Amino acid sequence: MTTNARKTNYDRRGKKKIVLFFPTPAFGHYRIELALAIAVIAAPLEGKYDLRLIDERVTPDYEQEVLKHLDDAVCVGISSITGYQIKRGIDMARKVRAINPEVPIVWGGYHPSLFPEQCCESTACDIVCVGQGDVTFQEIVASLTAGNAPENVQGCAYWTPAGTVVNEPRPLTNINDVLPAPFHLLDVNRAIELNQKTNHESIRTTEFHSSQGCPGKCGYCADAQLYQRHWTGLEAERVVNEIEQLVKTYKLDQVNFSDANFFANQNRVKAICEGFIERQLNIRWVASARPDTFHRYKPEVLELIRQAGCKRVIVGAESASEPVLELICKGAAAEDHLKSAQVCREYGIGGTFTFITGFPHAAGTPQQETTQDLLDFIQKVKQIQPDIRTKIFVFTPYPGTPLYDLSVKYGMAEPKSLKEWADYNPATLMESQWVEPWERKMIEKVNGFYFPFAYPDSNMQKSLAHGAKKWAYKLMHCLALARVKSGFYSLPIEWVLFKTFKKGTFEPIA
Ligand code: B12
Ligand code: SF4
Secondary structure, eight states, rough: OOOGGGGOOOOOOOOOOEEEEEEOSSSSOOOOOOOOOHHHHHHGGGBBEEEEEEEETTTTHHHHHTTGGGGGGEEEEEOOOSSSSHHHHHHHHHHHHOOOOTOOEEEHHHHHHHHHHHHHHHHTTTTTSSOOOHHHHHHHHHHTTTTTOOOOOOOEEEEEETTEEEEEOOOOOGGGGGGOOOOOSOOHHHHHHHEEEEHHHOOOEEOOEEEEOOOOOOOOOOOHHHTTTTEEEHHHHHHHHHHHHHHHHOOOSSSEOOSSGGGGGGHHHHHHHHHHHHOOOOOEEEEEEEEHHHHOOHHHHHHHHHHHEEEEEEEEEOOHHHHHHHHHTOOOOOOHHHHHHHHHHHHHOOOEEEOOOOOOOOSSSSSSSSSHHHHHHHHHHHHHOTOOEEEEOOOOTTTHHHHHHHHHHOOOOOOSSHHHHTTOOOOTTTOTTOOHHHHHHHHHHIIIIHHHHSSOHHHHHHHHSSSHHHHHHHHHHHHHHHHHTTTOOSSSSHHHHHHOOOSOOOOOOO
């Protein structure tokens, strides 16, 4: 797609429809997390325009649903994070252009916010919403329906034949001033059912976004770039009211908070838990916590968290090595991880502790924390509480972060266009220069297979005690424990057999 092929017409007077497309965000199997980004930007436009929210993963005939509304469309909006979602977004943009080259295409989300000019250089994109979208998108739409390019809209960039114009940034909006996400514009029931089917589960789960930003400064995290380390949370009462409504409407059993840092404010968490208990919501919930925050919560609040149905906290531990924790500016120590594990055990709250291996280091210098070091530490966590799930991700440098800049300094090739960013994802970075292929295999084998059998969680303990497969599980448990204790993982016949019969690992994040 070349720049001079553009026929975009910013004069959208008289147009009534707004098409918002949420492309599949990641390659491979991920649970469907509701497309809340497009719901939030749709909220202020409800009742004024005919809104079509289309999620590639959920909407049947999604392509036709996007393409059939173009002639009467003010614009087509596309949401994207870095990587595969761009690929799917570009694919849809090409189809839109082929049917109606005049309709402006607006991109928003983390990736376009980081590279507004680069995005507008691609003919897949005319306008970029930088950062929060609710007010900016509303103003972009107002500008287009008045017949103008978004010249006076803060927080946006837009293509013109003379080049891309980047407007001044928009100050952050307090999340309490943002309207509730209109879940009814998304096909929530279908998303729930698809998740139930793919994950073989009977519970009904959906996402909820209750705060934005995070005061942390982890060097691999894109959050600071968008929210400038400024955390704001929805008032507890609003969280409880909205969730109560969702539970009733969609008969929910579980809510997954998609906040960057749900536990940032202890008083708010306390009030939310009290609300859940008072209203007898009887739901389970999952949320993310920093390792240094969670174990410092007051015992009475931790008890409330348990009583209010917290099923699992997702703790971004990342590393147990002091130099690595310093490199990544985690602001937490290995001791914090272990204390958080103890809290999980004491209060009967499940945990998923995530780790990252393969942080950038100069050529010729050794990795500061080897895969074996990390596995040894995870063993300590499992010994404290076998119910804790542990995930090891291989580091992928995400743009807009200090560790991305360091990776480029150490020789990583930088994508230079929207199209090149489309191929940037953990799957294509398999040959990461900081992790050897054998280490990836080791992680999959030991963390994904031997640890869960060696330190069985409550589900596996049931399988060890009862059922037809009891003896097979018991045998696996003994073998795995012997392997873990001796550190001898060669000739992993049982692992090869397991992989032949079962795909994936046992431990989903939530
Ligand atoms: C849900 C989620 C997922 C979901 C869905 C992704 C998605 N696109 O929503 C899944 C599970 C698939 C996922 C996967 C991954 N994720 Co993720 N995920 C999130 C999470 C927790 C919440 C996103 C969300 O729903 N926010 C709520 C909505 C309301 O906010 P929003 O998306 O920012 O949207 C606002 C604006 O951006 C804007 N906007 C957004 N879209 C649009 C569209 C238009 C047209 C307009 C005008 C405006 C607009 O307006 C919205 C309202 O203000 C965020 C962290 C966070 N708390 O935000 C990380 C986050 C988006 N993920 C991230 C990452 C790195 C990943 C993974 C790589 C993790 C991993 N190691 O596996 C993978 C991706 C793999 C791949 N690329 O192949 C990074 C993204 C960094 C980047 N440069 O893009 C984030 C920011 C986490 C972080 N702090 O680093 N993730
Ligand atoms: S604690 Fe989480 S959200 Fe906050 S900066 Fe670190 S990684 Fe990002």
